[in-house]
Amino acid sequence: MKDQPRMSVADTARALTRHPFARQAPSTLGRIAFWGFLIGGLGGLGGTIALTLSLGAPSRDIVITTICSLAGAAVLATRFRWAPLVATLLGAYLLYLVFTEPFVVESLANPKGPNGGFGHFAGDVIACACALLAFGGGLAATVQDARGGARRAPRWLPAALSLVAGMALGAVLIGAIAAPPAPTGITYTNGVPTVHLSAGNFDQTSVTIARGQKLLFVDDTASVHILDNGSWQNQTARPGREPGAPLVANVRLSADSAAIGPFTAAGTYHIYCVVHPGMNLTVIVQ
Ligand SMILES: [Cu+2]
Incomplete structure (x- = not known):
């Protein structure tokens, strides 16, 4: 009778670590991804609370970003073998969200713009850096685990980390010295008074036009706006059409423009x- 081949201790250990729910100590790369998710998630949580306090409701995107970040950190904290892979997928989605969110894109292009100004800009830069670390760390950790062998920090790691930190710091410095946008007076499009809309607001709070003129609304981003007669008061929508005001009934804008009017009676509309919430425009007709 032959002896069954017996597994050596090393083979047993290897088989155990191959089990999908086997746990393993996080590698340096995995730790970097973890901190990217955690710092990004906590920052997102802070942003969500700040938005809720200032506007009455957070944006849907910041909530998704926050949940996604905290989920990435939680998955990595389980130390399951497949955690870096799942974290990489979450990190890719996070990168996509952060870099396509209209508020972020607008703030990055316009550090001292009307939506939150420099604080919002700096927060967005940190969010982008965290998303990069989360995705990059997760991807590198996954590749390293798949290859087997040593799970030491790769030689290029300090250079990669310096690059991300340098880009974030550079962006914040450039944003800090950027001039605030010039106050927007009245602009005209083919002679029609024009108000521009950014991701979450009008570019100006009021506009003065002459009796009989129309007003052109130009949405400069893909952000959807729906305009009506009325105003936000203390975060509550108060629909209402003043006597003499032209009807504005669910005028939908998204990267396009629409004319409203003519305003035939002098007055304030x-x-x-x-x-x-809070996106108000006062139209003064003289
Ligand atoms: Cu809007």
Whole structure:
């Protein structure tokens, strides 16, 4: 009778670590991804609370970003073998979210713009850096685990970390010295008074036009706005059409423009966006 081949201790250990729910100590790369998710998630949580306090409701995107970040940190904290792979997928989604969110893109292009200004800009830079670390760390950890062998920090790691830190710091410095946008007076498009809309607001709070003129609304981003007669008061939508005001009934804008009017009677009129709390425009007709 032959002896069954017996597994050596090393083979047993290897088989155990191959088990999908086997746990393993996080590698340096996995730790970097973990901190990217955690710091990004906690920052997102802070942003969510700040938005809720200032606007009455957080944006859907910051909530998704926050949940996604905290989920990535939680998955990595389980130390399951497949955790870095799942974290990489979450990190990729996070990168996509952060870099396509209109608020972020607008703030990065316009550090001292009307939506939150420099604080928002700096927060967005940190969010982008965290998303990069989360995805990059997760991907590198997954590749390293798949290859087997040593799970030491790779030689290029300090250079990669310096690059991300340098880009974030550079962006914040450039943002800090950027001039605030010039106050927007009245602009005209083919002779029609024009108000521009950014991701979450009008570019100006009021506009003065002459009796009989129309008002052109130009949405400069893909952000959806729906305009109606009325205004936001203390975070509550107050629909209402003043006597003499032209009807503004669910005028939907997204990367396009629409004309409202003509305003035939002198007076002060209010137009608001039902999508964005606090998005008010006062139209003064002389
Ligand atoms: Cu809007």
